[in-house]
Amino acid sequence: MLNFMRNLREKIARTKNSFVGKLAEAIRLRGKVDEELMEELEDILLKSDTGVEMTSLIIDKLREEIKVHKYTEAEQVQDALQKIMSDILLADYPEVTDFYTDCDARPRVIFFLGVNGVGKTTTIGKVASMFRQLGKSVLVIAGDTFRAAAIEQLEIWATRAGASIIKSQQGSDPSSVVYDGVQSALNKGTDIVLIDTAGRQHNKANLMAELSKIIRTIKKLIPDAPHDTLLVLDATTGQNAVSQAKTFHEAANLNGLVLTKLDGTSKGGIILNIKHALGIPVKLIGLGEQIEDLQPFDPPAFVDAMFTTDRHPEQPEQA
Secondary structure, three states: OHHHHHHHHHHOHHHHHHHHHHHHHHHHHHOOOOHHHHHHHHHHHHHOOOOHHHHHHHHHHHHHHHHHHOOOOHHHHHHHHHHHHHHHHHOOOOOOOOOOOOOOOOOEEEEEEOOOOOOHHHHHHHHHHHHHHOOOOEEEEEOOOOOHHHHHHHHHHHHHHOOEEEOOOOOOOHHHHHHHHHHHHHHHOOOEEEEEOOOOOOOOHHHHHHHHHHHHHHHHHOOOOOOEEEEEEEHHHOHHHHHHHHHHHHHHOOOEEEEEOHHHOOOOOHHHHHHHHHOOOEEEEEOOOOHHHEEEOOHHHHHHHHHOOOOOOOOOOOO
């Protein structure tokens, strides 16, 4: 566990240093608790993609804490601010479970959505690899039939993971490909089905309607599927990720998010923004290029990595 926590802290170092670090520096440099400090903290939160509503909520809570406890020291304000943000991330969150083992359906159908460039195909490949390491049989369905390159890339990932793949020619009807794939999984007793979809632009109503059509196709064969409908979001896109998620949720009734490139963003407030704006749990977080860098999201561990000061065994705390 110690190694896991240290690795997590190292992976989100940029997010932590740029987001939490800026807040801490502002408090330290100001040196006194006044309205100018509140305004500066509010500005940092907004620039870190925390969102207007969430920023107002955090600052209002901080003002109340300062008033009730009569804080005058910068360190007291920093501790109070970090506790407020930690409590927000942890509040009303589903009990922490391992994404890879928390569903007994067979086949378990996982439906992946997302616009171009968010890392959706890579995410599917990593998820396939993790399930294969657990001894599960995996079928990947290439439901993005609009781009030949998408089919080819997914096939490379499936081969690398040791998964089977159902594909068709570019331009084929995505719903037909998905139907054939799910039917094959049922016939062969496959454990896991991972369905790719085209990298749709979230403001195109006709393509959103197509998502609904694919879901209806899946339900013809397995009424309670898809068991997971996951939207892959690029953490570095900030507020736009929230807009994407709201529209995709209306089209496909999301039950989980995959937040990629979390190790590469300086705007760590996005995870607070998403929590507040959507109420949809983050199921997986991407912290790097390696397969093992796609991890089930553990809110307490994430909060600890974001807000706890590192202390290495070789540098014990001084008495």
